Structure formats: structure tokens, C-alpha cells
Amino acid sequence: MTFEEQIREHYLNGHEQYLRNISVDCIIFGFHEDELKVLLLEAKYARQWALPGGFIMKGEHMDEAAKRILKHRTGLDDIFMQQFHVFSQPDRSDKKVNSQFLKNVGIEMADSWMFERFISVGYTALVNFTRVKPVPDSFSSACDWFNIHSIPEMILDHELILKKALENLQLQLNYHPVGYNLLPAKFTMPDLQKLYETILDRKLDRRNFQRKIVGTGILQRLNETKKGVAHKAPYLYKFDLRKYQQALKSGMGFEL
Amino acid sequence: MTFEEQIREHYLNGHEQYLRNISVDCIIFGFHEDELKVLLLEAKYARQWALPGGFIMKGEHMDEAAKRILKHRTGLDDIFMQQFHVFSQPDRSDKKVNSQFLKNVGIEMADSWMFERFISVGYTALVNFTRVKPVPDSFSSACDWFNIHSIPEMILDHELILKKALENLQLQLNYHPVGYNLLPAKFTMPDLQKLYETILDRKLDRRNFQRKIVGTGILQRLNETKKGVAHKAPYLYKFDLRKYQQALKSGMGFEL
């Protein structure tokens, strides 16, 4: 099946496979070089970017749909994902983007389930940046990471969705496994602090931060220090997964 | 149009008016005689109860849909409502309830948009119990309040939705205007404390509670006391609406 045929099939008969009027958008967060990043797709034939998204299959749980989408874009499996908000403005429809896209692919179509209004559920994903192999989908020409503070122009309400995702992450930080999911297995205390500072977008006191995070008991200090750094070498830590998961449920119990 | 015709019309052509595969369910909380209550509907021709719910019109924001549903069941306008979770188990479909319902109404129908799977968005509403005039919808034979701890058997996953709504209310209590929305305009400190105790399902220290809630500055003590009570008459309070709304945004800033 050629690309054009695939697209035509999707627009004509996708509703036999997918639920109507409802979609999923993923905000995939990563952390790299002291920057909080999100994975975005470049919409084909447009100079705008989009959140990785997709539709829910008829027999599929919405959470599964989100994980399927994540897997396709990143290659990653078994990742923390959580719905955070539903976006339902009546005018958040794909009509313009869709018709431009179809026109450029060389398809004319009077009607399609894809032209209808979609209500979208936003999902937060926390992934290990270094493990991701970004893959564009059929509607996109590129898939890339962006610093959360240098977001390109985005389609529809995707900028709003992204903003809300970040707000939710900041507000519910104690219920998100940011440390375990965004950092490599071994990391230093300054790494962990920088992660929190970047997400919260404010400085934290080094000593108080260490006291509180160590106080939760979720960390195991290793008998290794980071190699090849100027100045005093910091210890490496890893998470005590059992205690980590336990602490998450009750919300990490500390204010930053 | 007879009732049967209305139902037939809804099953046959409702999808021209409403979005497909997505619905809204409302958890309407009220507070009366020291009990936290929810408003439920009795499904016609079944001995099960259901959350007030409905569908989203094609040009309508989901929040509006929730408010429309609330208005129809309670007569109330301009009420605090907030989405809290999306329920999307593939098996949460209305097939059985629907066919039983149609059979009893005397309609036979091979296919309908109503038979499809629905993903439902849960909304929390906080209403003043005494102002509500419960009204059943066309699918229901009754509309009544139930104590949150004596819930009757419910259809589908509605018990789960209710449970999640309560959890969310407890967890996010500082972000919900329970005092302003669930109590009458004038109330006593014991009233307010009882409300919090009932929602959280645990006792609170009377003196610490007063210190904290007064500390937020959201209360105005009136120069009146409650009349006709045995023992010492408590003062009446009302909310300082401006400060109340301000405090809500940043989350009431106290632990209970």
C-alpha cells in the first residue's frame, strides 16, 4: 500500500477501527543537559509542530492507546504515563490542518470522520532521554526534542495542552516519578537537584534539598563518585525502587 | 411526540446532535444533616442506580455539557464543576442496560450509536443541598440523594467513578470550594468543621481547625449567634468571597 493509499484508507475507514470524536495527546518529557524537553512532531506541509497523538481503538483502554502512541514515537515500553486533563473547546478541530494535509498529499475528499471535532485527553509521559529514538508518524516530517522554554509554533491548542501539562507536573511533582524516570540509573545529588529546579523553574537550597530527599529514604548512596569532573567529585546514587514506589503513593511527603 | 417516539429518535438520530463515543457523568455532592450526599438516578426498568450523565452536543464545550446536565437534574445554574478523571475501560458499555431499557419501552432496534462504547469524563459538582429540586431524566424513574456511605447498587462502573470522585475531593480538598458551595450563606464554626470531617472521614481537633481556617482570612465572623440551640450559642460566619477565591487558587495553604 502506498503512502497515499494508507492516508486515504485512514480518512475513509479509520472510524471502523477507532473511536470517534476522541483522541489522545502525549506530552513526553525528557531531561537532558540540565534542560527539560518535550518531544514534538513537525506537521507535514505546515510550519507548525504538534504533540504526538492518536486515536483510541475500539477495544482498547485509553491508557493503552497512550502507551501505543508513546511506543511508536520513542520505541519505549512500560513507561510512566498518566492522564492529566481533557481538552474540549468546540473550535479545537483539525479542519484546516487536515484539508491542507490532504491537498498536499493529493487527495480530495468531501467528508471524513477525521474532519469532525475531537475532544482530546492529555497524557504526561516521563522518559529517559538517552533511550529515545524519535520516530515521526505518517502525518509528520520530523520528530524532535524541544526545550520547554523554546517551543516552536504549534497547531491548534497544543501550546495550551503543553502549558497545562507543565503546570500539572509542577503542582503534582510529589506524585510523579520524575527522578526514577527522567534520570539515568546512577546519578549525583546535584543532578537530582537540577532536575527539580528545572521542573519547578526556581532555585532550591542545596542543603535543605538533600536533607529532605534523603529523609524520604528513597535513595541509596553508592560507594562510587562521579569521574572526570573538576573540583570535588560528587557521590553517585540510585533509587531504592521499593521505597520509591511506596513514597510516591503517599506523595513523597515533603515541600520544596 | 410521545415518550416512545422521543426515545426512538434519540437512539436513531442522537448522533447527529451529540458527539460519539464520549459522555459526561456528574458526581453531584451535597451536604445535609451532617452527611455528605450524592445525587443519583434510578435506571428505568432496572433495580440499579446511575450517576446523572449525558452527552456532549456537537458545538458545545464539555464543561457546558456538564453544566447543562447539572441544571436539568437540579435546576441549579452557575455552580462549581470540575473534571477529575476519564474512565475508558473497553467493557464499560451500555449494551445490556440499553437493550433491557428499549425492550421495556417496546422498541426493537438492531443498531444505534447508543450501543457503542462510551468513554466517560467524570465531573465533580458542589451544590447547596437545600436549593436542589431533584428531577429524573427520561431514562430514569427517580432522582434522589444518597449518603456517600450508603450507596445502592449502581450500573456499569459508576461505583468506581463515585469512589474516584470522593478520593479526588479528599485529596484536593484545598482546591475545592467546599465551604462556600456546600454550606448556606451563614454557618457556624462547628458546621464548617463537621463538613470537613465528613468529607475527610476523620475527626479533627476543634481548636486547631479553627486556628487554621481563621488563619486563611477567608472568614468573616458576624455579630450574630445561632438561635434556638441548647448550650452555648456559636457565632455565625460568612465567607469573604474575594479572599476565598484568592486562597483557593493557591490551595488554601494548610494541612488538616
Add this chain to the structure above:
DNA sequence: TTTCAATGTGTTATTATGACACAATGATAT
């Protein structure tokens, strides 16, 4: 060998919270 920026650790003041006690009130009972 010295420098120096970053790390590891401890102390103190302030604030928030939890536990608790006693005086004041006013309808009800006598």
C-alpha cells in the same frame, strides 16, 4: 604545591502542627 569551585555536613531561627485545659455561655431541668 597552590588554587579554587564545587561537594558534604551541621547549626540555628522561624514557622507550622499536634496535643491539650479551662473559662464562658445560655437553654434546660429543678
Add this chain to the structure above:
DNA sequence: ATATCATTGTGTCATAATAACACATTGAAA
């Protein structure tokens, strides 16, 4: 009229959590 007593109004103290802050240690680079 007076006493009773459950409930309200208010204050104190011990403890825990947080914010603010200082100094010794390390080890690569100069």
C-alpha cells in the same frame, strides 16, 4: 430563681518541619 451541663471560645506548650546560613573537605587544574 437557681443550678446543671454540654458546647463554644480561646490560649499554651511541646514537637516537627522548614528556611536561612557557614565551614571543612576534596581533587582537578593552574
